[in-house]
Amino acid sequence: MEQTIILNPLLQAYNTPFDVPPFGRIAHEHYLPAFEAGMKEQCKNIELIASLTTPPSFTDTVEALEKSGKLLRNVSSVFFNLTSANTSPELEEISRQIAPVLAKHADDIYLNAALFARIKALYDRQDALQLTGEQSKLLEKFYKDFVRNGANLDAAKQERLREINKDLSLLTVRFGQNLLAETNHYELLITDQQDLAGLPASLVEAAALSAKEAGKEGWRFTLHNASIMPFLQYADQRHLRKEIYTAYINRCNHNDERDNKESVAQLAALRAEKAALLGYASHAHLVLEENMAKTPEKANELLQQLWTAALPVAKQEAKEMQALMDRAGKGEQLEAWDWFYYADKVRKEKYNYDAEALRPYFKLDNVREGLFFVAKKLYGLTFHPLKDIPVYHEEVSAYEVKDDKNQLIGLLYLDFHPRSSKRGGAWMTSYRKQSIDENGRVAPIISIVCNFSRPTNTQPSLLTPDEAETLFHEAGHALHGLLSNVTYEMLSGTAVPRDFVELPSQVMEHWAFEPEVLEQYAKHYETGELIPASLVEKMKAAFKFNQGFATVEYLAASLLDMSYHTLAPDRTIEPLVFEKEAMEKIGQIPEIAPRYRSTYFQHIFSGGYSAGYYSYIWSEVLDSDAFAAFREAGNIFDPAIATSFRKNILEKGGTEEPMQLYIAFRKREPDVKYLLQHRGLE
Missing domain, CATH: 1.10.1370.40 (Neurolysin; domain 3)
Known part of the structure; x- marks a missing residue:
């Protein structure tokens, strides 16, 4: 040793x-x-x-x-x-x-x-x-x-608690590993070129490259978002959309070595038992005690308020898509695997808007520079590429982050593309948190990890507007970690309640498509032409379209999370039956599945968001209200508002109660009306 x-x-x-x-x-x-x-x-x-x-x-x-x-x-x-x-x-x-x-x-x-x-x-x-x-x-x-x-607790209960914690630790690891293995296991291999009808050339090229790398002929599509989501949106072959969608929503649900149903049942039961041992009515009561919501009843109150507003909008969207299908005269009924495809067609019909036509203006390198521009305008930060510095993978780039006085703020790693060794989604993390020691401020080491489409032989990495927004989102988390200015590491940066941690990330999304920002980065990757104002207007007009779907699929997952984590300790469940009952209770329509079904709901079963998936929408109340402060000032880069947000939110970490921090910034509590306006649900 x-x-x-x-x-x-x-x-x-x-x-x-x-x-x-x-x-x-x-x-x-x-x-x-x-x-x-x-x-x-x-x-x-x-x-x-x-x-x-x-x-x-x-x-x-x-x-x-x-x-x-x-x-x-x-x-x-x-x-x-x-x-x-x-x-x-x-x-x-x-x-x-x-x-x-x-x-x-x-x-x-x-x-x-x-x-x-x-x-x-x-x-x-x-x-x-x-x-x-x-x-x-x-x-x-x-x-x-x-x-x-x-x-x-007394000695006997402490001993039982130890056993529960041991089991929970193993189950969460197993859940995540099963999901990664399942996502990497599936492929849709197309060998007939006619089956590619409707797909954008860039996606076809990426699929051919994926097949080649896998040592196969044809075109390979996977369950990674960069592959499946555009496939569902554009593929004309309905039976193939059904095949890949069915695989997607049944991940870890095949009664094999990667199946997660038993893990879900055990995790829910053990969490309920642990909460009861500690004197709480449920796991959600235990978790939310330290969050802004305080109780599951308060969190559910917001979720139900938004559900009531969103469900009728989603039903109307479904009617519009069915009407379009009826005009085609095939006698088909709208199904879940049709939604992305027909939503895109209705969007084009109503707004003459094609998200794929925007990709050439969202070159990944340019979006990154647009992000750096916003960070400089708001907080005086500059990002300097570092060449000779250790990274954990050859695709990772590193930046030294400095303030307007040329002082070191921190280090930033960027890791953008999918690979079999990386879990899905996008996240911010840290290798060292900010603190203050005897030598002064310890600079944090922050990392942003994403799964954006890779460059192909003929094109650089081109993002959809949604992916560009994702990068701004994760950068908001990164700024929370980078700009932290507290003494103790335990209270640093993102060490805040789950339903507050998404405020810094989600508020950054608002800058992504502002004209002043777009003119900095949204330039055609071949011609250098700035994105036309007409396209931007179409994008903004189309944004509120399909918000019923987006809100309902998210809320369904949030309500499912709450259902699992308000279980009594003596309740045994069969996850798929339980999920079905939970969705029927809220009136979920069959054309929309929850954003995450039980067997692949990584956020809550291995990602630290148990009884906390509602946090995104709770924080959206905050971020919509916060960005309104810039709007009301008449300048989205208003120095006084930006300084107040930095000093009262980003620098403070978990050193004060979140609502106190927010009131210090906004001089009042947040108003839900800005979220409803933003989503077009009023």
């Missing part, structure tokens, strides 16, 4: 530019020893704190606890980021091994009676401690975390 530790790059000073992880030097065999060393170091630090016989102080207990797991956090950040963005069979096996060990390690800390006694003693007399606001928040967070993780 001694030699392994000496040679282990995760256990040495990195000696890299900006102290980023030395990805090229890290091998699979380094992770388990590094995890062991990190846990051992933290246990030693915890024992030092817990064994103190002097009355506790904020410094020797709370600050010491916050710093106790630095090595373990460093190892974990590298490992778990790579299992999402660049995994391998070896990493997946390590993940299965380490999950229960880490769960036990966390339990050993939270259930340490002597440690909790010191924290509780400080919490009980916090008014006399003369703490700063941030210190008070850190103390409160630790105290609540210990209580919510079983510190007040």
